Amino acid sequence: MAFTDTVRNGYQTEIEGIKAAGLFKGERYIHSPQGSEIEVEFPVGSEIKKCINMCANNYLGLSSHPDVIAAAHAGLDSRGYGMSSVRFICGTQDIHRELENRLTGFLGTEDTLLFPSCMDANGGFFEACLNEQDVMIADRLVHASIVDGMRLCKAMQDTFKHSDMGHLEEKLQEHQDKRYRMIITDGVFSMDGDTAKLDQIVSLAEKYKAMVFLDDSHATGFIGRTGRGTHEHCGVLGKIDVITTTLGKALGGASGGCVSGRRELVEMCRQRARPFLFSNSVAPVIVAGALKVMDLITISTDRRDKLEWNTKYWRGLLKEAGFDVKEGDSPIVPVMLYDAKLAQDFAHGLFDEGVYAVGFFFPVVPKGQARIRTQLSAAHEKHHLDTAIKAFKKVGEQHGILGLGKKELVAKYAS
Amino acid sequence: MDEIVKVVRDYVTREYLEEGDEREITETTPLISGGIVDSFSMVSLLRFLEKKYSIHIPDAAATPDAFDTVQSIAALVRRFQKAEV
Numbered sequence: 472m473a474f475t476d477t478v479r480n481g482y483q484t485e486i487e488g489i490k491a492a493g494l495f496k497g498e499r500y501i502h503s504p505q506g507s508e509i510e511v512e513f514p515v516g517s518e519i520k521k522c523i524n525m526c527a528n529n530y531l532g533l534s535s536h537p538d539v540i541a542a543a544h545a546g547l548d549s550r551g552y553g554m555s556s557v558r559f560i561c562g563t564q565d566i567h568r569e570l571e572n573r574l575t576g577f578l579g580t581e582d583t584l585l586f587p588s589c590m591d592a593n594g595g596f597f598e599a600c601l602n603e604q605d606v607m608i609a610d611r612l613v614h615a616s617i618v619d620g621m622r623l624c625k626a627m628q629d630t631f632k633h634s635d636m637g638h639l640e641e642k643l644q645e646h647q648d649k650r651y652r653m654i655i656t657d658g659v660f661s662m663d664g665d666t667a668k669l670d671q672i673v674s675l676a677e678k679y680k681a682m683v684f685l686d687d688s689h690a691t692g693f694i695g696r697t698g699r700g701t702h703e704h705c706g707v708l709g710k711i712d713v714i715t716t717t718l719g720k721a722l723g724g725a726s727g728g729c730v731s732g733r734r735e736l737v738e739m740c741r742q743r744a745r746p747f748l749f750s751n752s753v754a755p756v757i758v759a760g761a762l763k764v765m766d767l768i769t770i771s772t773d774r775r776d777k778l779e780w781n782t783k784y785w786r787g788l789l790k791e792a793g794f795d796v797k798e799g800d801s802p803i804v805p806v807m808l809y810d811a812k813l814a815q816d817f818a819h820g821l822f823d824e825g826v827y828a829v830g831f832f833f834p835v836v837p838k839g840q841a842r843i844r845t846q847l848s849a850a851h852e853k854h855h856l857d858t859a860i861k862a863f864k865k866v867g868e869q870h871g872i873l874g875l876g877k878k879e880l881v882a883k884y885a886s
Numbered sequence: 887m888d889e890i891v892k893v894v895r896d897y898v899t900r901e902y903l904e905e906g907d908e909r910e911i912t913e914t915t916p917l918i919s920g921g922i923v924d925s926f927s928m929v930s931l932l933r934f935l936e937k938k939y940s941i942h943i944p945d946a947a948a949t950p951d952a953f954d955t956v957q958s959i960a961a962l963v964r965r966f967q968k969a970e971v
Contacts, residue, residue, distance in 0.1 A: 611927050618926050630927045632904055838921035 486628075493811065494834075499827075505534035505724060507850040511827060522827040523855050523862075525845045530693050530802055531774045532850030538767065539723055539760045546759020566758045573765040574731055578691070578716070579699060579708045582737040585758075587750045589688050589717035589728030590616040596684075596715065597624035597653075600736050604650035608642045610634065610667070612660050614686055614694050622657070622714030633660075636671045641678035652681035653712075658701030659689040662836050662844065664803030666694070669705035680713040689711035689803065692721035692768050693849075698775040710734065718757065723764040727753035774849040778802055781847045781856065788860040789845075793873035795880065805831075806863070807840070809877065810884035811827035814841035817866055823860035839881070890939075890960040897934055898956060902927065913957040918950045928953055935959070941966040 489495050499513040509524045533539055546566070556562035571583040586592040593616035597607060605626040609617060612633045621628050629646065631639040639654065646652055654676055656667045675681045687700040691714075693702025702711045713732035714813070718725060730740045740747055754763070768774070782802045789796045795807040808814045814830030821828050821843070832841035867873045872880060891913055899911050902922050909915075909922075917923040921930065932948050934940070944965055952962045 609926075611924075627933075628926075628929045629933075630930060632902075635905070833921060 472860065473611075493832075498746060505529055505531070505849055507852070507855050511822075511829065512861065513822065520822075520825070522822065522825050523851075523859050524848075525821075525826055525828040525859055527724075527846060527848060528689070529724050529848045529850060530689075530721040530778055530846070531768065532778075532848045533721070533764055533767065533774070534695070535849075536723075536764075536767070539763050542763030543756050543760035545764075547756045550755035550759065550770065552756065553754055554751055555602055556751065557749060558747065559839040562752055564755055564758070566755065566762065567752055567755045570758050570765070571729070572752075573762065574716075574729055577699065577765060577769065578665055578714055578731045579702070580711075580731040581734040583729050583731035583739050584740050584744075584747060585749055585753050586728045586730065586744070587752065588726055589686070589715055590619075590647075591746030591750065592629075592715040592728040592730045592740075592744075593617045593620040593686060594623065595620065595746040596713065596730055596736075596740060597621055598745070599627035599743035600713075600739045601626035601651060601653060603627075605653065606646040606651075606654050607655055608639065608646065608657035608681070610657065610660075612662070613655060613657050617655060617657075617686060626651075634665070636668060639672070640675055640679075643675060643681055647679065648660065652679065653684050654681050655684040656686070657689070658685050658687035658691075659694060659801045659803065661689050661803065662805070662831060663797055664795070664799040664801045664805055664844075666690075666701055666704065666799065666801060667708050669701050669711075673705075673707045673710045683710070684715075685711050686715045688720055689713070689719040689801065691716040692764075693775040693778050694801065697772055698768055714832060718753065718761050718764075720770075723757075723760050725760060727757055727761065778847060778849040781849065781851050783806045784853065785845070785847055785856050785860075787864065789855060792864050792867065793861060793875070794863065794867065795876055797842075804845045805842040806845060807842050807877065807880070808872070809839055809841055809880050813839045813870065813872075813884055814843060817843055817870065820866035820869060824865055826859050826862040846873055888960060890963050891956055894935075894959050894963070895956045897931065898923070901930060901934075911956065913960075914955050916954055916966065917956075918954045923953065925950065931959075936962055939963055939967060941969075 500507050501511055502519050503510040507524055508520055510519045511522050512519050541628050550564055554562040567585055571585055574583040576881050597620045601624055603625045603839050607621050607626050608629045610633055611630045631642050654672055659666050672683055690700045692698050694701050702708050713736055715730050720726035730737055786804055797805040811832035814832050818830040819830060828845050831844055943970055952958055
């Protein structure tokens with residue numbers, strides 16, 4: 472069928488609808504490598520502006536680390552640019568398997584399989600490992616890729632209220648007639664920055680004979696004493712049946728993800744997970760960079776420790792300035808504003824002051840929960856945070872919101 | 887109050903409101919458009935209704951509109967109760 476005017480108009484109307492609903496997402500062009508300071512062109516065509524970046528998933532500051540870049544260069548020279556094949560034909564290099572083994576050791580699991588992304592790992596895992604005899608019970612705030620993966624799977628779907636262990640237990644009792652039960656959670660929740668109660672989840676899993684699935688994308692490399700992730704933080708290393716995680720955040724930030732866990736589950740993914748089977752794996756150059764990342768995070772916890780210090784310092788600065796900050800100890804620090812328009816205006820105000828942070832509002836977060844999500848990095852120096860807080864204070868004063876709690880903020884913008 | 891409305895309202899309150907959430911669910915409170923229930927968590931409500939009333943609600947009928955209020959959900963249940971008779 473031709474792309475007729477009627478078809479074009481139909482799509483244009485839909486796009487206008489997205490804009491009218493305030494949900495249109497524009498891109499901002501970055502003219503520099505990723506880092507604590509970036510050069511941003513926004514809006515498109517405007518002069519490039521240098522900003523402090525407070526919204527990257529570059530938790531360990533490794534996205535542009537010279538050793539990682541050098542390793543990637545060397546990998547490019549020794550293993551080439553692309554594989555031009557999926558893994559099971561002629562797309563697996565020795566370094567793919569080497570990286571999988573390194574991840575297995577780091578995460579404390581039995582085996583690992585790389586995927587093109589963690590989105591793909593989550594998209595492919597459930598269909599490969601569960602069927603109509605089984606049930607998936609997910610925390611209601613899990614990442615969208617898990618929701619998509621669950622929808623592709625024939626197993627029964629159920630959900631429990633966010634981090635509500637009583638509700639999870641009710642669901643586990645309800646589904647005792649199923650062949651397999653799988654509890655599904657994120658480790659660190661991306662919008663709130665809070666951490667799953669993984670020790671309690673594991674206890675319930677043992678009591679009700681369920682497997683545990685953990686997406687630790689916002690934790691691998693820096694949560695826990697040696698950065699293994701939420702399972703280390705909660706004292707349940709070795710007790711998680713499946714961990715999915717990403718190379719696209721703390722671990723160099725390029726792309727790629729993995730399924731890591733029980734040997735048989737990983738093998739099922741190797742045999743049946745469609746995003747693994749029908750797509751090229753992570754490019755050699757990224758594998759080479761990621762291997763260097765594994766070296767860096769294994770030999771020292773300095774970067775993870777610095778991130779922890781930055782997180783505490785930044786939380787303290789925000790609270791001292793009078794912002795309403797969501798509690799937690801992860802480097803995701805949401806500044807609660809509750810009102811969608813205020814969140815957008817606040818983000819624009821910050822950008823004018825040279826700080827890049829993004830406002831989130833419904834449907835990305837629940838209605839009435841609008842916020843600025845700030846994210847810390849080991850690449851931030853104290854002076855970056857001292858400068859950023861000045862911008863936050865200035866914009867906060869302009870809006871008259873410093874020192875206001877939830878009730879006052881909601882009341883102020885209610886009309 | 888209609889028995890079905892009461893059962894649905896109680897289930898929605900128990901299943902979807904977080905602890906400390908003081909919102910009252912009435913017959914006309916917008917559930918989906920109001921952000922209380924989303925398509926991901928709606929599945930448990932659908933299954934509850936099917937089990938409780940021994941009915942089958944086909945996917946085509948389980949639309950966000952049909953699930954948007956306690957009133958519309960109760961109407962949906964009645965419709966499929968009749969269909970099953």
